[in-house]
Amino acid sequence: MRCVAALLRAVTTSAINTSISLSWAGEPLRGTAQLPASKSESNRALIIRALAGGGQLDNLSDANDTQLMQRLLANPEATAFDAEDAGTVMRFLTAYLAMTGRQTELTGTARMKERPIGILVDALQELGARIEYLGQAGYPPLRLLGRTPQPATDEFTELTVRGDISSQYISALLMVGPMLASGLRIWLTGKVGSRPYIRMTQALMQHFGAQCRDLGEVLEVRPQAYQPTDYTVEGDWSAASYWYALVALAPAGSHITLPDLRRHSWQGDQAIVDIMAKLGVNTEFLAGESVRLTQTGNTEEFTQDFTDCPDLAQTVAVVAAALGVPVVMTGLESLRIKETDRIVALQQELAKFGGALTDEGEGRFRASSEGFQVSGQSVATYHDHRMAMAFAPLAMRGPLTIEAPQVVRKSYPQFWAELEKAGFSV
Numbered sequence: 001m002r003c004v005a006a007l008l009r010a011v012t013t014s015a016i017n018t019s020i021s022l023s024w025a026g027e028p029l030r031g032t033a034q035l036p037a038s039k040s041e042s043n044r045a046l047i048i049r050a051l052a053g054g055g056q057l058d059n060l061s062d063a064n065d066t067q068l069m070q071r072l073l074a075n076p077e078a079t080a081f082d083a084e085d086a087g088t089v090m091r092f093l094t095a096y097l098a099m100t101g102r103q104t105e106l107t108g109t110a111r112m113k114e115r116p117i118g119i120l121v122d123a124l125q126e127l128g129a130r131i132e133y134l135g136q137a138g139y140p141p142l143r144l145l146g147r148t149p150q151p152a153t154d155e156f157t158e159l160t161v162r163g164d165i166s167s168q169y170i171s172a173l174l175m176v177g178p179m180l181a182s183g184l185r186i187w188l189t190g191k192v193g194s195r196p197y198i199r200m201t202q203a204l205m206q207h208f209g210a211q212c213r214d215l216g217e218v219l220e221v222r223p224q225a226y227q228p229t230d231y232t233v234e235g236d237w238s239a240a241s242y243w244y245a246l247v248a249l250a251p252a253g254s255h256i257t258l259p260d261l262r263r264h265s266w267q268g269d270q271a272i273v274d275i276m277a278k279l280g281v282n283t284e285f286l287a288g289e290s291v292r293l294t295q296t297g298n299t300e301e302f303t304q305d306f307t308d309c310p311d312l313a314q315t316v317a318v319v320a321a322a323l324g325v326p327v328v329m330t331g332l333e334s335l336r337i338k339e340t341d342r343i344v345a346l347q348q349e350l351a352k353f354g355g356a357l358t359d360e361g362e363g364r365f366r367a368s369s370e371g372f373q374v375s376g377q378s379v380a381t382y383h384d385h386r387m388a389m390a391f392a393p394l395a396m397r398g399p400l401t402i403e404a405p406q407v408v409r410k411s412y413p414q415f416w417a418e419l420e421k422a423g424f425s426v
Contacts, residue, residue: 118139194268242315280299
């Protein structure tokens with residue numbers, strides 16, 4: 001069996017169209033899989049710790065996005081920053097650098113330059129930041145030219161922000177809110193997506209001493225300095241979703257244990273527990289912050305709103321199609337502006353297996369299949385880590401090839417090694 005670690009080292013330094021083949025021997029899946037720490041928690045904690053001026057962070061994610069955030073924050077005198085393909089890095093750093101008065105440039109990959117940031121820039125400019133676009137208005141790259149501090153008043157500084165594009169804009173603004181002399185009040189308009197990520201941001205802010213309130217359509221942050229504080233990052237529920245998919249598609253009698261997952265989590269992707277219960281996977285919370293996933297085989301058709309957990313959509317669509325269990329999916333609007341247009345990518349790749357993601361209008365999509373078969377197909381990943389990991393579990397049903405497997409470094413660098421450890425031929 002090829003050594004995955006050596007393979008990925010070669011993949012990283014060779015042509016990006018390198019691929020790997022996956023297959024499963026046929027026996028039940030069993031054992032323990034290691035998850036990365038939460039990338040979402042890690043990147044928020046890194047920004048808040050920087051604003052607080054200290055604190056020990058344990059179990060930080062080894063995902064590329066988090067390692068990138070650490071490197072950039074550790075270089076305070078840089079005249080240019082490259083956020084690569086990391087959405088949280090681009091958006092969180094834009095707010096952090098702007099509100100700390102930095103004069104620098106911020107850029108990213110070609111795809112990042114196609115992902116909108118105008119809503120965040122407009123809000124920061126209202127708060128006194130001086131920001132220019134170096135290319136197309138509303139999109140990176142950016143030139144940050146410092147900030148004009150606003151005087152303190154008896155009333156909150158107020159902003160009105162759309163919530164239907166990306167919750168990362170809102171989280172970025174919340175995290176710099178305590179720095180403002182009058183604090184910050186954000187009025188949210190439209191349908192707010194990924195609200196659990198906003199709650200996660202507020203919980204971490206409060207852990208570091210900030211005072212903030214969620215009043216539904218209004219978010220408030222009082223002017224108060226963060227306090228240096230220690231924090232241990234939880235395991236990543238988004239990464240756990242791929243193991244749920246593996247158990248769902250595995251032979252009867254399969255089960256897997258995942259450590260470092262909390263019953264009371266701040267992560268919205270813990271919704272995978274209830275979703276996968278309908279696709280035949282039971283979750284048992286064990287002592288010591290771990291869970292045991294067991295295949296039950298009990299499946300049912302259902303409708304699921306992914307507004308609060310869009311990163312689970314690809315995983316669920318693939319499993320539903322493979323099992324032949326139709327699932328109606330809503331709340332997919334943000335998938336259009338991720339690492340790729342994930343709706344189009346899903347439609348194209350599912351079709352190779354006999355699956356479909358059908359647009360039924362009014363924001364409704366149906367994941368389904370007729371004659372779904374895995375027989376050596378090659379899956380394109382579109383520079384998207386979640387495409388690679390969402391389709392990899394299909395190897396339980398037959399051999400397949402994953403193109404550009406190095407994309408998983410963005411959030412789960414050890415994914416292929418963990419599959420090999422679990423018994424896959426990689």
